[in-house]
Amino acid sequence: MTEVHRTLVEDGAFARVVHDGSPDAPALVVIPALGMPAAVIDPFLARLASALRVVTIELPGAGAASGARAGWGTRDLARAVDQVLTAHAIPRAHVFGVSLGGMVAQWVAIDHPARVDRLVLASTAAHGVGAALTNLPAKVVLAKAALSPEPGATLARAIVSDHVRDDPDAMGRIEAAIAEQPRDGEEIAWLAAAAAVHDTRACLATIRAPTLILTGAHDALIPPAVQDELQSGITGAQRTTIAGAGHAVVLDQPSATADAVLAFLQRA
Numbered sequence: 001m002t003e004v005h006r007t008l009v010e011d012g013a014f015a016r017v018v019h020d021g022s023p024d025a026p027a028l029v030v031i032p033a034l035g036m037p038a039a040v041i042d043p044f045l046a047r048l049a050s051a052l053r054v055v056t057i058e059l060p061g062a063g064a065a066s067g068a069r070a071g072w073g074t075r076d077l078a079r080a081v082d083q084v085l086t087a088h089a090i091p092r093a094h095v096f097g098v099s100l101g102g103m104v105a106q107w108v109a110i111d112h113p114a115r116v117d118r119l120v121l122a123s124t125a126a127h128g129v130g131a132a133l134t135n136l137p138a139k140v141v142l143a144k145a146a147l148s149p150e151p152g153a154t155l156a157r158a159i160v161s162d163h164v165r166d167d168p169d170a171m172g173r174i175e176a177a178i179a180e181q182p183r184d185g186e187e188i189a190w191l192a193a194a195a196a197v198h199d200t201r202a203c204l205a206t207i208r209a210p211t212l213i214l215t216g217a218h219d220a221l222i223p224p225a226v227q228d229e230l231q232s233g234i235t236g237a238q239r240t241t242i243a244g245a246g247h248a249v250v251l252d253q254p255s256a257t258a259d260a261v262l263a264f265l266q267r268a
Contacts, residue, residue, distance in 0.1 A: 007087045009080040013066045016058040017084055021049035026117075027093035028265065030056040031081065031101030033123075033159075033248070034191045035152055037063030039177035044250040047258035052265070055093065057084050059104070061187045068187040074100070074198045078107030085115055094265050095209075098122040098250055099222070100191060103198045109211075110203045119207065120261050122214035123222055123247050126230045128198035131222045151185045152178040159221065161245065161252045174251065204233030211237040212264040214257060216245035238264070 003019040018038045028048060032041060038056040048054050059077050061068025069076070081104065085093065094117050097105025102124025109116045125131035148154040153175045157165055164170050211234045215227050224241070231237045240260045245252035 005088070007084050009060070009083045011069060013060040013069060013080070015060065015066075015080060015084050016064040017088065018056045018058075019053070019088075020045060020056075021051070021053045023053055025051065025053040026265070027090055028052045028054050028261075029081070029085070029090070029093045029095045030054060031095070031097040031104050032056065032058065032062060033099035033101055033250075034195065035062050035068075035155070035183045035188050037177055037181045039063075039180070040156070040174055041250045041254070042173075042177070044254035044258050047255055048261065051262055052094075055088065055090065057081060061183060061191050063181045068183075068190045070190050072190070073194045074103040075107045075111065077104045077194070078111060081108050082112045082115060091115070092117055094118045094120070096120040096122070096261060097124065099124055099247065100195045103128070103195060103200075106200045106204070106207070109207045109209050110200060113206075113208060116209040118265055119209040119211045120214060120264060121211065121230065122249050122257070123216055123219055123227075124230065125198075125222050125226050126200045126204055126233055127226075128196045130229070131226050134223055134226055148185075150182070151188045152183055155188065156248075156251075159246070159248045159251075161218065161248070163244070164248070164252055170251075201229070201233060204230070205235060207234050212261070213237055213239045214249055214260060215239065215241045216247055216249045216252065217241050217243050218246045219249075221247040240264075 005017045007015050058065040060066050095105050102121040109119050213231050242249045249257045
């Protein structure tokens with residue numbers, strides 16, 4: 001059964017929170033990528049919801065949440081996650097974040113460790129500037145997408161792999177979901193700035209939650225070498241590479257990515 005809530009956080013902002021799966025199952029908090037609504041990753045979420053209570057948080061600037069806040073960084077967004085969990089009486093949960101959502105998830109685990117059972121970080125980095133300095137041509141494509149008249153849909157087309165981009169059904173579903181909750185280019189730019197200044201390198205060693213890092217085998221935006229730094233900074237972090245996926249692992253290979261998440265969360 002799916003439930004949707006509007007939840008106030010600080011500074012008059014609000015998040016949109018979607019609950020799915022059995023309320024009696026272990027809880028998994030999902031933080032989507034930059035500006036993306038939960039519906040974009042529905043196939044991935046549906047597979048998770050077969051075994052977990054999935055709580056997807058659209059933070060300010062994403063989906064049907066309130067607008068992005070100028071000057072908010074990934075740490076501020078992590079504080080909003082903490083406030084959502086308090087409002088929904090979820091004292092502790094597994095946490096999954098992808099791309100910008102993975103940066104936010106790092107701060108949740110650092111600043112609010114009692115909240116996090118196990119942590120999964122997908123297609124993300126510990127240092128935004130460091131990630132931005134790799135594969136600059138790919139970053140230029142992304143920047144141009146953010147300046148387009150339809151930044152959300154254009155960004156989605158820029159980050160998915162060819163097999164998704166060339167599939168009219170898959171791409172149509174993604175673009176339709178984004179069209180229902182469009183975000184403007186200024187908001188995308190603010191969120192991109194938050195990603196650019198993100199830096200948890202000095203704090204990664206404080207993460208005590210068992211951690212899995214998911215890497216798309218062909219990720220050009222945050223290459224595997226950049227994610228090596230994330231893995232080495234978190235004591236005992238495990239790594240799984242998703243074959244046939246680029247940066248958008250949850251869109252390129254939703255079933256394989258969900259299976260990797262479930263295997264890690266259900267491991268004794």
